[in-house]
Amino acid sequence: MNRKLIPAFALSALMAQPAGALDLGSMTDAERDDFGRAVRSYLMDNPEVLVEAINELEKKQNAQVAEGDQQMIAANEDDLLNDPNSWVGGNPDGDVTIVEFMDYRCGYCKKAYPEVNSLLKLDGNIRFIVKEFPILGDASVKAARFAIATKQVAGDAAYEKVHDALMRLRGDITDESLSALAKQLDLDGEAIQKATNSSGVEAVIEANYKLAQRMGLSGTPSFVIGDEMLRGYAPEEAMKQMVDDQRG
Template structure:
């Protein structure tokens, strides 16, 4: 990849030299241009690193701008879906959205940070979006969670989410439904709800939303116009939340 980028830089330099002045272009052939470029780069190798750093910076800026625009276009889907579990203050002045998978080890690592943010910030609202990308067991667990939300209500869904996220090992429908029984919920009703087109549609919508936002892994957090990927710890999330409040 780096060699390819360096090659592109060389061709760019050749293009500049040969198009900047038609008269000059006529007086110098391609071999001479390549020799000049090569000699200059060999004498000033640091320009390669500088150019690559600038290219990376521009790419990151362009990606951030594209994501910001995508977030703005998806505000309703991100913040106002009645299918999502809400932690913290439902009427909070700042919202953190988490795309997660019950079988994601990094999501489990981030769960205590999310819990701490809720405990320490009474004005924070957290939206939890099912993003089951780690296999069939993840899809099954997401269906159980959505069914709990639809059949048993918001409070039961919050409790189920916290308890299932604390569970170790591979999560699938059987283990998730076992937990619902421990909670005193109706396993049969939940199993029936899992098979409904409505539950399938919610998962499909979340996957499509994540794709439009350019999300490829879990956990992924959206706060304001920013996307934060990975289990980054509590402080970076808290800083991003505070930055939203300052705008």
């Protein structure tokens, strides 16, 4: 491929300056115009150079984002991994931990739900933590309060049943539907409903909001997988790859 050369005056200027220190301000207007035309001509004749530069920029930006995510995860590690108010599923002794920030009315959370469950079962060595992050309105908050109250009133096994049922629920979330759900699962719906407005439940939701804010999260689902962040839905295979990457 024919590669046009940058004019001699531009090459001389580049060689006379330290790397990255070309001073266009020292050129005359005519020299700057010539330099600009030469650069444009070069890029038009060799567009792959621009593509390479864009790809390199994206790599650097992605690396910066990943480094920032790792720093946020490390700074909030205890709240992410050791919060006694968060339900732990999968393998509690797993070598990789997935933390999900979710909303029971989030369509993509519901889409991710069977794929996350499939990954947990097929892998068998993943610790899974749920963080209620109700951001889609009053019904989302109502569902989150009910799930958290279930854990506090009836324990982890009851929470898991309620969590699974709410993730599969396609109808409206109301006091009536939640009472019916508790009855279906043979739980004390009255005691759970009474606890939904307790200070203990409020404290869990508030802590999750604050943690999400510190992590820079504004949508659901959002995942922390080891020391990586996944913002939004990804298919099971992509999550599996992230888990495998954590294991080196």
